[in-house]
Amino acid sequence: xxxxxxxxxxxxxxxxxxxxxxxxxxxxxxxxxxxxxxxxxxxxxxxxxxxxxxxxxxxxxxxxxxxxxxxxxxxxxxxxxxxxxxxxxxxxxxxxxxxxxxxxxxxxxxxxxxxxxxxxxxxxxxxxxxxxxxxxxxxxxxxxxxxxxxxxxxxxxxxxxxxxxxxxxxxxxxxxxxxxxxxxxxxxxxxxxxxxxxxxxxxxxxxxxxxxxxxxxxxxxxxxxxxxxxxxxxxxxxxxxxxxxxxxxxxxxxxxxxxxxxxxxxxxxxxxxxxxxxxxxxxxxxxxxxxxxxxxxxxxxxxxxxxxxxxxxxxxxxxxxxxxxxxxxxxxxxxxxxxxxxxxxxxxxxxxxxxxxxxxxxxxxxxxxxxxxxxxxxxxxxxxxxxxxxxxxxxxxxxxxxxxxxxxxxxxxxxxxxxxxxxxxxxxxxxxxxxxxxxxxxxxxxxxxxxxxxxxxxxxxxxxxxxxxxxxxxxxxxxxxxxxxxxxxxxxxxxxxxxxxxxxxxxxxxxxxxxxxxxxxxxxxxxxxxxxxxxxxxxxxxxxxxxxxxxxxxxxxxxxxxxxxxxxxxxxxxxxxxxxxxxxxxxxxxxxxx
Amino acid sequence: xxxxxxxxxxxxxxxxxxxxxxxxxxxxxxxxxxxxxxxxxxxxxxxxxxxxxxxxxxxxxxxxxxxxxxxxxxxxxxxxxxxxxxxxxxxxxxxxxxxxxxxxxxxxxxxxxxxxxxxxxxxxxxxxxxxxxxxxxxxxxxxxxxxxxxxxxxxxxxxxxxxxxxxxxxxxxxxxxxxxxxxxxxxxxxxxxxxxxxxxxxxxxxxxxxxxxxxxxxxxxxxxxxxxxxxxxxxxxxxxxxxxxxxxxxxxxxxxxxxxxxxxxxxxxxxxxxxxxxxxxxxxxxxxxxxxxxxxxxxxxxxxxxxxxxxxxxxxxxxxxxxxxxxxxxxx
Numbered sequence: 052x053x054x055x056x057x058x059x060x061x062x063x064x065x066x067x068x069x070x071x072x073x074x075x076x077x078x079x080x081x082x083x084x085x086x087x088x089x090x091x092x093x094x095x096x097x098x099x100x101x102x103x104x105x106x107x108x109x110x111x112x113x114x115x116x117x118x119x120x121x122x123x124x125x126x127x128x129x130x131x132x133x134x135x136x137x138x139x140x141x142x143x144x145x146x147x148x149x150x151x152x153x154x155x156x157x158x159x160x161x162x163x164x165x166x167x168x169x170x171x172x173x174x175x176x177x178x179x180x181x182x183x184x185x186x187x188x189x190x191x192x193x194x195x196x197x198x199x200x201x202x203x204x205x206x207x208x209x210x211x212x213x214x215x216x217x218x219x220x221x222x223x224x225x226x227x228x229x230x231x232x233x234x235x236x237x238x239x240x241x242x243x244x245x246x247x248x249x250x251x252x253x254x255x256x257x258x259x260x261x262x263x264x265x266x267x268x269x270x271x272x273x274x275x276x277x278x279x280x281x282x283x284x285x286x287x288x289x290x291x292x293x294x295x296x297x298x299x300x301x302x303x304x305x306x307x308x309x310x311x312x313x314x315x316x317x318x319x320x321x322x323x324x325x326x327x328x329x330x331x332x333x334x335x336x337x338x339x340x341x342x343x344x345x346x347x348x349x350x351x352x353x354x355x356x357x358x359x360x361x362x363x364x365x366x367x368x369x370x371x372x373x374x375x376x377x378x379x380x381x382x383x384x385x386x387x388x389x390x391x392x393x394x395x396x397x398x399x400x401x402x403x404x405x406x407x408x409x410x411x412x413x414x415x416x417x418x419x420x421x422x423x424x425x426x427x428x429x430x431x432x433x434x435x436x437x438x439x440x441x442x443x444x445x446x447x448x449x450x451x452x453x454x455x456x457x458x459x460x461x462x463x464x465x466x467x468x469x470x471x472x473x474x475x476x477x478x479x480x481x482x483x484x485x486x487x488x489x490x491x492x493x494x495x496x497x498x499x500x501x502x503x504x505x506x507x508x509x510x511x512x513x514x515x516x517x518x519x520x521x522x523x524x525x526x527x528x529x530x531x532x533x534x535x536x537x538x539x540x541x542x543x544x545x546x547x548x549x550x551x552x553x554x555x556x557x558x559x560x561x562x563x564x565x566x567x568x569x570x571x572x573x574x575x576x577x578x579x580x581x582x583x584x585x586x587x588x589x590x591x592x593x594x595x596x597x598x599x600x601x602x603x604x605x606x607x608x609x610x611x612x613x614x615x616x617x618x619x620x621x622x623x624x625x626x627x628x629x630x631x632x633x634x635x636x637x638x639x640x641x642x643x644x645x
Numbered sequence: 646x647x648x649x650x651x652x653x654x655x656x657x658x659x660x661x662x663x664x665x666x667x668x669x670x671x672x673x674x675x676x677x678x679x680x681x682x683x684x685x686x687x688x689x690x691x692x693x694x695x696x697x698x699x700x701x702x703x704x705x706x707x708x709x710x711x712x713x714x715x716x717x718x719x720x721x722x723x724x725x726x727x728x729x730x731x732x733x734x735x736x737x738x739x740x741x742x743x744x745x746x747x748x749x750x751x752x753x754x755x756x757x758x759x760x761x762x763x764x765x766x767x768x769x770x771x772x773x774x775x776x777x778x779x780x781x782x783x784x785x786x787x788x789x790x791x792x793x794x795x796x797x798x799x800x801x802x803x804x805x806x807x808x809x810x811x812x813x814x815x816x817x818x819x820x821x822x823x824x825x826x827x828x829x830x831x832x833x834x835x836x837x838x839x840x841x842x843x844x845x846x847x848x849x850x851x852x853x854x855x856x857x858x859x860x861x862x863x864x865x866x867x868x869x870x871x872x873x874x875x876x877x878x879x880x881x882x883x884x885x886x887x888x889x890x891x892x893x894x895x896x897x898x899x900x901x902x903x904x905x906x907x908x909x910x911x912x913x914x915x916x917x918x919x920x921x922x923x924x925x926x927x928x929x930x931x932x933x934x935x936x937x938x939x940x941x942x943x944x945x946x947x948x949x950x951x952x953x954x955x956x957x958x959x960x961x962x963x964x965x966x967x968x969x970x971x972x973x974x975x976x977x
Contacts, residue, residue, distance in 0.1 A: 217903075251970060278708070281927075284962050287924060557899055
């Protein structure tokens, strides 16, 4: 987890690409869909509203038309006709009153029907009806307008009718001029007062939404009905009436919106009233927050599904690659693991198979390499042990010739047989390990020859417990050390040299020491030798100067090669006092020990 | 791939989605915070006379509540004089811990402990129509009664200028109510320099106003009566109509009961100062809604008063105020 989002891995790259693309797609689609939903809902709501508004207009018109018919029916009444023409019979007035009472009873939305005959007293359903003495009806607009309309029915706006004493009722008035033959100059007026409640109920029933409402204005822009008329008159609310009226001349647009509200208008041909319906935009999509939340949830769900799918696909690709990668990493540590069969796509499986074949081949090559290395080591070994100084052979043979010339036959026999034994053991049927007994024999033979050559120059002791004889030793181990002791130790001193070979068993190892009382080594030389012993396989040229230590190093190298790091030679020496070389190797008993 | 990556990124995406949607489509409609309980509206009186002040106020309440999408419950005593009952109702309502209380106090002083209790419980109180003697309520929505009184007083002064009888009496509805105190103060302010012979209290009883007026009419110098509320105006009107004193005694009244308007039309009463109960109800709930929305509201909201005379009583502008259209259904 190097950083929060690593763009480096194949997985994250695939995942992020997919995520971003899918997010963008879902987002845009949702946006479009949401807008579309919003528009569709709004348009259909507005259309419904339009239809409802039309219906409202028709209903109000048909209502008023119905009332007009009643007015006409009243006027066509024969008793009334007679009464108006002033040739009424006794009882005609009562009959008209009864008729009016019937209409009012039948239609509870009629507040009052009043007939103002020319000159005569007001005819109403109730003969006891008292006209409000404080009002002059001839100056009220329904009266004035009726006369102006000359026989056509006039529909007033809504207002408080105060014609009847003590009564104040909200009405819409229908008034019509009554022309009579006998008094054409002073016409009468028929007044039908409709209870305003009915129109109000109509306006309030046909509303869309919780906050929607309708209002009605007349041709002059005065309110006929507004549900919150008081707020309008006290300026707490206002309606953009000019804009609404403008809509009427504009066939392109059916609504005007001030952002919060949608206004629609329809005009009644009968009354000239403008019916305005107001729709609150928050009512259009009443639960638009829910719609929005719904879209968000759908988006989330889609996104999660796609996200998980992408993740699965990504893992399907990257997991085997990771697995492969992990196995391949094992190469770093030197183990060559095989991938084996993995669950993956064909390509990855192919890759894994090829990798396994490759690793198997590498393993084989490595095995081969190790074998070859071993072989080489062994041949090196042979080469090393074969290094018996040719000078030695030459000198020995020289000595034998010399002794032959001197007629010392027994000495010749002794030396020759020692030489023979020496070579027999060094050959030893090509085996690397020989018994300690044979090795002692070997070194004994060598010492015999050297002792004869350097008469009384030194003497030697071999102090090895015969119980060790059966153990194995790498052949030609002791002889080079003894040779070294003679040529680089004893030869350099004047007094008689002494060589002591000791062998003992220490736990699982066998320890031999070769000790001399020769010249010893200077500390510098000893240091060089010891460091050379630490790196037995290094190129030996520099340290080999003067021949000193070549034998020792060879032996050491062979022991190391054969037995490993823990074994070999160590050397202590003091200048002028002598040198002690210690050999350590594992104790093993072999079949060769006979 | 990290396991937490998928849900995290998706969540982030959904959030972005949601926020963007909000950003694009938020239409800045004041959205009422979801209230667990309805707000409580406690009226002064639940008497239902046609075209009653409180009935019309209720219509304003209904309309504003509808516009703001506010839930409410209305309660209150049946009659304005049932002060103890109103205190009991208020105390009960406070313990329900409503989000807000709208209170039209029946008594200026005696409802103070209840308002203090509401404040302890963290229930905000807005008073309307009649205040309480406390600074706790966050707002007071009412007619500026001093100003209303001044309107009445000024009209009386104007009328008195052409009148030969100079003494003026004030008939007040009740002694310790803020409306009565303020209106009287307003009237007295405007009538500075005129002869005010005194204030008579009628305990919100029309009958008592009637009897008081009969007594007052015995004073031959009495030229005008200012009646400070509906009951007072009606009682005064009854007495004057009965005695035929329309010409000799001028009357300026308050409120708009149907009979008062009939008296106005008939000339018994010469002017009326009318409050706007619809606006009061509307503004009360509106300010409550604004307060709950976290908006600051002024501590006093004047809903205004109108001087009505015979000339303007049938004007288009005022007829709805004076003669409220009946039958507008409200959920009661």
